[in-house]
Amino acid sequence: xxxxxxxxxxxxxxxxxxxxxxxxxxxxxxxxxxxxxxxxxxxxxxxxxxxxxxxxxxxxxxxxxxxxxxxxxxxxxxxxxxxxxxxxxxxxxxxxxxxxxxxxxxxxxxxx
Amino acid sequence: xxxxxxxxxxxxxxxxxxxxxxxxxxxxxxxxxxxxxxxxxxxxxxxxxxxxxxxxxxxxxxxxxxxxxxxxxxxxxxxxxxxxxxxxxxxxxxxxxxxxxxxxxxxxxxxxxx
Numbered sequence: 001x002x003x004x005x006x007x008x009x010x011x012x013x014x015x016x017x018x019x020x021x022x023x024x025x026x027x028x029x030x031x032x033x034x035x036x037x038x039x040x041x042x043x044x045x046x047x048x049x050x051x052x053x054x055x056x057x058x059x060x061x062x063x064x065x066x067x068x069x070x071x072x073x074x075x076x077x078x079x080x081x082x083x084x085x086x087x088x089x090x091x092x093x094x095x096x097x098x099x100x101x102x103x104x105x106x107x108x109x110x111x112x
Numbered sequence: 113x114x115x116x117x118x119x120x121x122x123x124x125x126x127x128x129x130x131x132x133x134x135x136x137x138x139x140x141x142x143x144x145x146x147x148x149x150x151x152x153x154x155x156x157x158x159x160x161x162x163x164x165x166x167x168x169x170x171x172x173x174x175x176x177x178x179x180x181x182x183x184x185x186x187x188x189x190x191x192x193x194x195x196x197x198x199x200x201x202x203x204x205x206x207x208x209x210x211x212x213x214x215x216x217x218x219x220x221x222x223x224x225x226x
Contacts, residue, residue: 004155041199041219043156048213056213090155099144099205101214103155 003027006091006104013081014112021076021107023091031055032074033092033101034066043090049074050096081111115139116204118217125224131189133220135202138183142204142215147176147187150199150219159200160187192224 006023013019025032033056034046047066048056054066063079074091091104117136125131137145146161162169162176162185169176175188189196202217 041150041221043201043216043219045213092155097207099207099214100146100158100161101148101156103157105153105155 002104004091004093004102004104006089006107008107009105010108010110012110012112015081015083017081018077018079019081019109020078021089021091021109023074023076023104025072025091025093025102027093027095027102028072029093029095029102030071031094031096032068032071033094034074034076035090035092035103037088037090037106039087047074047076078109081109083111085109086111114218115215116202116217118202118220120220121218122221123223125192125222127192127194127224127226129192129224131192131196131222131224132186133200133202133222134184134186135217136182136184137204137215139204139215140183141206144205144207145176145178145185146203146205147174148201148203148216150201152198156201189222192222194224194226197222197224 004025031050033048036044046060049068052068065077068074088106088108090106092101147159148156149159150156160171160174164180173190178185200220205214
């Protein structure tokens with residue numbers, strides 16, 4: 001009964017490819033996020049969706065496109081992958097007004 | 113601009129010792145200050161949190177000390193255990209939170225030596 005689940009756990013791909021990461025939460029939360037964690041462990045927010053509407057879109061290349069088909073799902077599609085995209089990507093959710101984040105276990109993306 | 117500054121970057125403590133991690137923030141509108149714990153291969157998980165109306169919060173061996181005037185807060189881990197070895201992140205946000213920004217510190221890698 002994983003609260004926030006994301007797939008795949010590991011993703012190894014070549015430069016230039018397009019890939020997607022899926023996220024689902026079964027907590028009934030109305031807000032979902034994508035975070036990027038680099039090799040120095042720094043957590044950087046990429047996107048935030050509240051009830052399927054984009055709330056935060058930080059300075060991310062437009063090769064990254066989030067899609068929220070419903071409030072329980074937030075997928076991340078990445079076009080034309082670059083070496084610098086290699087990182088761990090975390091999905092998270094929260095329920096207003098409580099500012100408590102629930103994270104998935106991460107997707108380790110390696111671009112070769 | 114880093115909204116929340118965290119130190120040290122890494123920390124090595126003997127078993128049974130006290131681990132102390134410090135954070136500082138600038139935005140006085142922040143009213144919620146959590147600490148997250150992350151084990152290798154896992155996502156961060158909420159450990160303990162505090163609001164600025166109290167100066168200290170304790171949960172088991174974990175204590176947050178909060179200094180509103182200095183805009184600083186710290187995590188103290190008493191009787192540190194090898195199982196506490198993880199990366200710790202402080203954070204700050206405003207409530208109510210409807211998908212707004214959570215500002216994370218840069219993380220502290222804690223190693224507790226048996």
